[in-house]
Amino acid sequence: MKKREEARLIHDADSIASITGRRAFLKAGAAGAAGILFTFKLQDLLGKEGAAYDPKGHWWGFMVDLTKCIGCGACVRACKAENNVPDGYFRTWVERYTFLEGGDVKVDSPDGAFNGFSSDPPYDPNLIEKSFFVPKLCNHCAKAPCVQVCPVGASYISEDGVVLVDHKHCIGCGYCIQACPYGSRFLSPEGYADKCTLCYHRITKGLDTACVQACPVGARAFGNLDDPDSSIRKMLGKSRYGVLKADLGTEPKCYYIGLDQEVR
């Protein structure tokens, strides 16, 4: 299988859903640990052939379809398990926006939605006008302020557009945490800055990110923005989307379909 074709198969949210039985499996297991393990194995097998990865010609981007997200938190759990994210910190999390009568907007994200959301809302259900979920992660900004401020160059944008932290070089000053407008970064208990890596260790092997793979409804997708044939380009090509805090000029590469102006 050619690399690009394979990538397309794997990265395309719809084709993920069509891989026989997996969607049903995930739904049933709600991405329990066993489910994650099982699917990782499957992907490992699929990814073997795409071993030689060339960052050239890649410019990774992410996409979230807010109309699909059901707030189950499978992505948060998958991310924690895959990346050993320390307790109390998040590489990805899910927010719930609730619009109440009278114009009040409430946002919550209990424990980053690690356990999803409880079905009885903390607000009077009669007052709720609308509600939706917003998964968040590092936007892998093309003009990343976190990278700009890092005094030692430990934060950098990889050739293929992923914002990464060199844990062995970071001095733990925390300046990048201050500079990120999205709350995507944290200081790990070991003292270095940490954040979403877009599962770089996986995507460069042709695998999905853990969160994309875990999402039972295909609300998350990612792919090569440089490739006009990539699924993400195609999906973005036919959708209206927005990015977070566009006015700050950070040029986020996480695109939200169905974004509401209240989301920041």
Next chain:
Amino acid sequence: MMEHEIMNQITGFVFPNEIHVHWTVMIVMYPYITGLVAGAFIVSSLYHLFGKESLKPIARFALVSSLVFLVFAPMPLLLHLGIPERAFNIMITPSGTSAMAGFGIVYLTYMIIVVIEVWFSLRADIVKRALESKGVKRFFYRALALFDLSLDDRTNALDHKVVKFFAALGIPVACFLHGYVGFLFGSIKANPWWSTPLMFIIFLLSAIVSGIAVLIFLFFVISWVRRVTVDRDVIKTLAGFLWGFMIIDVTLEIMEVLSVAYEQTEAWQTIEILIRDKLFVTYVVIQLLLCSLVPFLFLGVNSVLRLRAKMSNFLVFSSSVLLLIQVLAMRWNVVIGGQLMSKSFRGYTSYTPGIWEKEGLILAFVIFTVPFLLLRMVDGIVPLFPPDSALGRWTLEHRT
């Protein structure tokens, strides 16, 4: 603070990664101490460069204070770093786009300038002590004088010239050093409470205010401890400068907030609650009312009315203490305040510094007091007050 305690004090929504405040009381101390460095240096330059004769008794003391504070300025930074053993990366692999990366260069440049200036300004006295003493002590002073004990009119004139040159060179660098610290905050567009081009000017002016205030404070305390009559000329001049600089400083601080308030931007809605709720005590009560308004009135009365020395001393001394607190509060409100506000603009987290921990209050206090002890030590090695001043005469009489 325990996890659940913070959780209880969160209001509204904050991003899950924002629950903990990353820049703690140490990052409050860092700009505070660098402020003292810059301020004290500028006072010394008022004499060395601009020939403000009335400041002669304190000029050298101011210069050495600047150096001593400078030595300790990176301490809180080091304590704060997640991985302090890698601190030198900032010198070895500075990133061209980072404002913080300039720290090493700015700091070293300034350090070199101040060390040279201090040495030349102390040289004559070091040589004198070398000539007076014997044995190990003599060797120590000779070494301090770099083994050149020549002392005559020509060398004196040269010393003066060099001091003057570095005083001139040091002013822009001192301004830069502290303006730069302000820029570290002012350039963070993610944070509306920080992001303003005025930030570096405000930091600079408050640095000067704190520098003058700390010198007044020390001058009084040293005079009292040594039972020497307080030199009124020094105090009068410094009080005048303090009044002037604090007016510009506080005006800018207020104007900056007023202009955001008037613009009624989205950010203001969040900042307003920050000021009204989270920072009410430290900002409104301490920084603005108690520690700006009161010294403004005190110093104003002191400048306008003819007061008895005792009364004037009281007003100036208490103003210096209040303004030292004002600037500390300002640093706190900027550094901590900016982090209390969620970047979701929908809520606030909370921060109470620990007492004993690595970034706790005890250590912050120690870091702040050590420079004062060091100053006392230096004064024992070479006189910091000129022999023709009251404090200088005390030193001569009490030498061991």
